[in-house]
Amino acid sequence: xxxxxxxxxxxxxxxxxxxxxxxxxxxxxxxxxxxxxxxxxxxxxxxxxxxxxxxxxxxxxxxxxxxxxxxxxxxxxxxxxxxxxxxxxxxxxxxxxxxxxxxxxxxxxxxxxxxxxxxxxxxxxxxxxxxxxxxxxxxxxxxxxxxxxxxxxxxxxxxxxxxxxxxxxxxxxxxxxxxxxxxxxxxxxxxxxxxxxxxxxxxxxxxxxxxxxxxxxxxxxxxxxxxxxxxxxxxxxxxxxxxxxxxxxxxxxxxxxxxxxxxxxxxxxxxxxxxxxxxxxxxxxxxxxxxxxxxxxxxxxxxxxxxxxxxxxxxxxxxxxxxxxxxxxxxxxxxxxx
Amino acid sequence: xxxxxxxxxxxxxxxxxxxxxxxxxxxxxxxxxxxxxxxxxxxxxxxxxxxxxxxxxxxxxxxxxxxxxxxxxxxxxxxxxxxxxxxxxxxxxxxxxxxxxxxxxxxxxxxxxxxxxxxxxxxxxxxxxxxxxxxxxxxxxxxxxxxxxxxxxxxxxxxxxxxxxxxxxxxxxxxxxxxxxxxxxxxxxxxxxxxxxxxxxxxxxxxxxxxxxxxxxxxxxxxxxxxxxxxxxxxxxxxxxxxxxxxxxxxxxxxxxxxxxxxxxxxxxxxxxxxxxxxxxxxxxxxxxxxxxxxxxxxxxxxxxxxxxxxxxxxxxxxxxxxxxxxxxxxxxxxxxx
DNA sequence: TTGTACGCGTTATCAC
DNA sequence: GTGATAACGCGTACAA
Numbered sequence: 001x002x003x004x005x006x007x008x009x010x011x012x013x014x015x016x017x018x019x020x021x022x023x024x025x026x027x028x029x030x031x032x033x034x035x036x037x038x039x040x041x042x043x044x045x046x047x048x049x050x051x052x053x054x055x056x057x058x059x060x061x062x063x064x065x066x067x068x069x070x071x072x073x074x075x076x077x078x079x080x081x082x083x084x085x086x087x088x089x090x091x092x093x094x095x096x097x098x099x100x101x102x103x104x105x106x107x108x109x110x111x112x113x114x115x116x117x118x119x120x121x122x123x124x125x126x127x128x129x130x131x132x133x134x135x136x137x138x139x140x141x142x143x144x145x146x147x148x149x150x151x152x153x154x155x156x157x158x159x160x161x162x163x164x165x166x167x168x169x170x171x172x173x174x175x176x177x178x179x180x181x182x183x184x185x186x187x188x189x190x191x192x193x194x195x196x197x198x199x200x201x202x203x204x205x206x207x208x209x210x211x212x213x214x215x216x217x218x219x220x221x222x223x224x225x226x227x228x229x230x231x232x233x234x235x236x237x238x239x240x241x242x243x244x245x246x247x248x249x250x251x252x253x254x255x256x257x258x259x260x261x262x263x264x265x266x267x268x269x270x271x272x273x274x275x276x277x278x279x280x281x282x283x284x285x286x287x288x289x290x291x292x293x294x295x296x297x298x299x300x301x302x303x304x305x306x307x308x309x310x311x312x313x314x315x316x317x318x319x320x321x322x323x324x325x326x327x328x329x330x331x332x333x334x335x336x337x338x
Numbered sequence: 339x340x341x342x343x344x345x346x347x348x349x350x351x352x353x354x355x356x357x358x359x360x361x362x363x364x365x366x367x368x369x370x371x372x373x374x375x376x377x378x379x380x381x382x383x384x385x386x387x388x389x390x391x392x393x394x395x396x397x398x399x400x401x402x403x404x405x406x407x408x409x410x411x412x413x414x415x416x417x418x419x420x421x422x423x424x425x426x427x428x429x430x431x432x433x434x435x436x437x438x439x440x441x442x443x444x445x446x447x448x449x450x451x452x453x454x455x456x457x458x459x460x461x462x463x464x465x466x467x468x469x470x471x472x473x474x475x476x477x478x479x480x481x482x483x484x485x486x487x488x489x490x491x492x493x494x495x496x497x498x499x500x501x502x503x504x505x506x507x508x509x510x511x512x513x514x515x516x517x518x519x520x521x522x523x524x525x526x527x528x529x530x531x532x533x534x535x536x537x538x539x540x541x542x543x544x545x546x547x548x549x550x551x552x553x554x555x556x557x558x559x560x561x562x563x564x565x566x567x568x569x570x571x572x573x574x575x576x577x578x579x580x581x582x583x584x585x586x587x588x589x590x591x592x593x594x595x596x597x598x599x600x601x602x603x604x605x606x607x608x609x610x611x612x613x614x615x616x617x618x619x620x621x622x623x624x625x626x627x628x629x630x631x632x633x634x635x636x637x638x639x640x641x642x643x644x645x646x647x648x649x650x651x652x653x654x655x656x657x658x659x660x661x662x663x664x665x666x667x668x669x670x671x672x673x674x675x676x
Numbered sequence: 677t678t679g680t681a682c683g684c685g686t687t688a689t690c691a692c
Numbered sequence: 693g694t695g696a697t698a699a700c701g702c703g704t705a706c707a708a
Contacts, residue, residue: 002482004454006701017679022703032677047479051455053394054701057684062391064434064456072416072423081410085437089444094451096402097435099423106427113432116342117389117685118402141385144339256624263626286594288601288626344685355695360687370693392685395700455701 005046014042056117065309066096066119068110070127070154075252075281076298077125080152083302084123091310093120104129108138115141120313121148123305126156128227132195134158148312150305153296154197155324162308163324164301168198168278171294171329172205175248175276178292178337180213184246184274188221190238190258191250192228202250202278230257239265245273252277252284255291259336275336289335297327343384352380394455403647404434404457406448408465408492413590413619414636415463418490421640422461429648431458442467446476453479458651459486461643464494466565470533472496486650488643491634492535500646501662502639506536506616509632509667510543513586513614516630516675518551522584522612526559528576528596529588530566540588540616568595577603583611590615590622593629597674613674627673635665 007025011018016035024031024039025048031039056062065088069077085095096119100107107127114122122142130136136158143149149161172189179187189206192199207217223238225231230253239261249255255277259269267273269289277284280295304325345363349356354373362369362377363386369377380386394400403426407415423433434457438445445465452460460480468474474496481487487499510527517525527544530537541560548555561576563569568591577599587593593615597607605611607627615622618633642663 002484004483007703008701018701019680019703020678023678026703030677035677049450049454050703051701052451053391053400053455054684055703057391057395057686057700058702058704060684072419073413075411078410078416081435082437085410089436089448094434094436094456096432097419098427098432099420110427112387113390116387117391118432145342146339253620253624260624260626282591283620283624286591286598286621286625288598345687346685356685357687357696358694361694364687368693373693389685392700393687395684395702396686396688398700 004051005048006051007048010039010042010046010048014039062118062120063092064094064096064119065306065313066098066111066114066122066124068098068100068107068114068122068124070100070102070125072097072099074279075283076153076279076296079281079298080125080302080305083299083304084306085302086299087303087306088310091306093306093310100127100130102127102129104133104135111138111142115145115147119147121150121309123150123152123302123309125152126154126197128154128196131156131197148309150309150312152301152305156197160320160322162305162312162322164305164308164327165324166296166301166327166329168201168329169205169208171278171296171331172202172248173209174205174329174331175294176206176209177213178276178331178333179246179248179274180209180215182274182338185215186218186221186242186244187215187246187248188223188238188242188244189248189250190223190225190235190254192225194224199250202248206248225254228253230254235261247273247275249275249277252279252281252287252291252293255293255336256283256287259287259289259291269336270338274338276331280330280332284332284334287336292334292337293332295330295332297330301327342389343386344389345386348377348380348384348386352377400456400458401430402432402434402457403644403651404436404449404452404460404462406436406438406445406452406460406462408438408440408463410435410437412617413621414491414617414634417619417636418463418640418643421637421642422644423640424637425641425644426648429644431644431648438465438468440465440467442471442473449476449480453483453485457485459488459647461488461490461640461647463490464492464535466492466534469494469535486647488647488650490639490643494535498658498660500643500650500660502643502646502665503662504634504639504665504667506539506667507543507546509616509634509669510540510586511547512543512667512669513632514544514547515551516614516669516671517584517586517612518547518553520612520676523553524556524559524580524582525553525584525586526561526576526580526582527586527588528561528563528592530563532562537588540586544586563592566591568592573599585611585613587613587615590617590619590625590629590631593631593674594621594625597625597627597629607674608676612676614669618668618670622670622672625674630672630675631670633668633670635668639665 098110152164280293284291284293436448490502618631622629622631
């Protein structure tokens with residue numbers, strides 16, 4: 001009920017001009033000690049704070065950064081947001097989060113909305129639908145307008161911008177290597193369709209690791225799900241059918257699910273069958289048995305992305321110099337392997 | 339590269355006035371078909387979109403809503419955000435998420451920042467530190483400025499505003515009732531210190547259920563942790579010491595942890611000891627055995643909060659009529675009870 | 677030392 | 693039918 005006070009209000013009340021007030025509050029040398037004191041005291045009393053919107057309009061800088069992610073319920077993305085928030089807040093930026101919900105349309109709508117002045121730059125990870133359609137026009141428009149963009153995790157070579165990813169291929173490689181070194185022979189891969197950039201890279205790491213250890217690839221040991229949804233029957237069929245002694249899953253949910261299934265069938269983990277999953281989240285940590293997993297270091301990824309973005313936002317030059325930061329995954333060994 | 343085009347640019351290019359352009363793009367009747375066509379075509383060609391910041395400044399409406407949560411990595415809060423986003427986006431609002439990280443100072447900073455014009459209203463859940471300090475001045479200031487506020491989950495009677503909570507007491511009551519009806523006698527409670535509003539309510543439901551079934555309260559069966567961090571030794575001590583046949587935990591992490599512990603001690607779940615946890619998240623669903631839990635319906639909570647907020651934001655009247663929506667928790671029965 | 681004037685991009689009112 | 697003007701709140705170059 002006491003609306004925010006403006007420069008104008010102070011000026012009227014103290015019978016000075018608006019610019020005097022403005023300068024006084026910035027402690028400008030131009031203004032006399034006396035008037036400064038008077039104005040500053042008054043401003044503090046009424047708790048004056050400049051209106052962000054007006055400042056944004058004037059500076060053409062919002063101090064907001066827009067984050068577009070496919071999903072907020074997945075642990076990995078929330079850790080990335082944490083990292084972004086941490087760095088951005090420290091630099092005085094707010095974070096505007098929009099969720100595309102894996103939908104191309106929502107991604108487009110959100111980006112267009114935010115691009116109209118609400119933010120100084122974007123950090124985003126592609127929705128699966130976008131990766132499927134391979135339609136990146138909405139993103140190209142944004143970059144053409146000169147709005148800085150950093151992509152993370154789910155990226156595409158079609159867009160020239162800064163990127164932060166983990167070495168997914170290397171992550172899968174490490175996992176398979178671990179299996180082989182502990183004597184496993186029939187190593188399965190549970191993944192999603194190749195249109196997801198990360199799944200593709202992980203599949204490549206899987207193949208490469210087998211090859212480099214002289215094990216030939218058996219395509220029947222690869223289970224490809226159409227999306228990130230767990231499909232009960234597919235799992236059931238795959239695991240009753242195949243004889244495998246190790247399983248690499250592209251996310252922890254697949255892994256937990258599969259572990260459950262084989263345990264119900266009376267197999268022991270890790271003696272009969274070992275498991276490794278991507279995404280080192282709570283599920284991995286608290287699973288029974290706990291799941292060895294490939295940490296994607298989401299928080300670091302977020303910090304790094306925010307750092308890259310803010311650098312671009314605050315720099316003046318027009319030079320188009322983009323870089324890709326590749327973070328190294330780490331294998332977190334737990335009970336599901338040995 | 340090609341900076342955003344403005345009304346002024348169009349006006350200059352087409353040699354008409356700015357106001358003509360503005361009206362033409364709003365399809366005003368005042369403007370002739372011809373000029374409208376010309377202007378609209380030009381605008382579409384150059385992909386004109388009004389600048390949100392300028393519109394906000396003019397309307398004193400940002401179409402942004404600020405969300406302040408203690409933690410973004412916890413599943414419950416992300417489901418709430420999902421619900422908020424869903425409803426808010428449908429109504430044309432953006433969601434600005436800030437994380438207080440359970441810190442009083444960050445909560446204050448974030449609120450003050452957003453309150454200076456960046457948002458039309460707040461949705462928030464108190465940080466634990468704020469509940470501990472019982473200092474709500476930053477929130478009072480915001481409401482006194484006339485900024486609408488909806489609190490959810492962790493609320494306080496000290497602030498007059500709309501609220502959405504679940505009936506935590508009832509949730510705990512349901513859980514304990516379930517235990518008793520399946521023949522359990524020595525029912526433990528694993529909770530946090532009382533300053534967390536929800537923990538307090540849950541403890542009350544626990545006591546009430548025992549009492550109403552003629553079981554006397556045994557304080558030694560209550561384990562109080564100082565925070566939401568798992569304290570290994572405290573768990574260890576509690577579960578080797580006490581003889582209990584059922585455990586209610588105020589969050590799923592406590593529950594999973596405790597289940598792990600007793601399983602390693604050779605107890606069978608649910609035959610020897612049953613478990614129920616709050617927060618029906620992924621951990622509950624995928625635990626071994628899966629955890630019976632009290633669903634807090636975060637998404638519905640978020641939608642409801644967003645609905646209440648946007649109603650207040652869009653209504654003109656000054657009447658101070660606040661309401662509290664109490665959602666009913668649901669018991670999701672899984673393998674950890676029977 | 678203080679005040680005037682202008683611009684950021686938009687919209688609404690009023691005059692021509 | 694079209695355009696000029698003021699206003700939203702702020703900051704700053706320039707004038708007094």
